[in-house]
Amino acid sequence: MDMYIIAVILSGVISLFLLVKIWRSDEHLLIKFAVSSVTVIPVMGPVFYMFVSNRTPPQHVCLQDNGPRGSYLHRHLIMSKFYKRIAKEDGVSDEQELRN
Known part of the structure; x- marks a missing residue:
């Protein structure tokens, strides 16, 4: 039981960090809402963020x-x-x- 609580708290802290990063980005408002809604899912949200977000810069x-x-x-x-x-x-x- 304690491991689940620690995992939820840790994922919550990571989600808060990612939410700040999302809302400071130059993305469209609709994309910010969509990625934020995925990021706040307990435990799996930060993992799904890696698949949903687009962090690659454009090619030269x-x-x-x-x-x-x-x-x-x-x-x-x-x-x-x-x-x-x-x-x-x-x-x-x-x-x-x-x-x-």
Whole structure:
């Protein structure tokens, strides 16, 4: 019985910390309410928060695939020949390149 009380109190403290973090974020108000409602669930709320929240920053503009279909792969294939040529000039073998 004591372990359950400790788990509920600990999850409540973690939920309060996460609620402060949620409400200070720049998310839309509706998203704040939705994530907050998941976070306050006893014990499982902080675990569900990890699945519901979006903490990943956007990719750099060079890494985004905003072009037509296949443009990112096409750009990669063209540049891979260039990188292999540079590696060959530097004396780096393919095995060393794969390890790095």
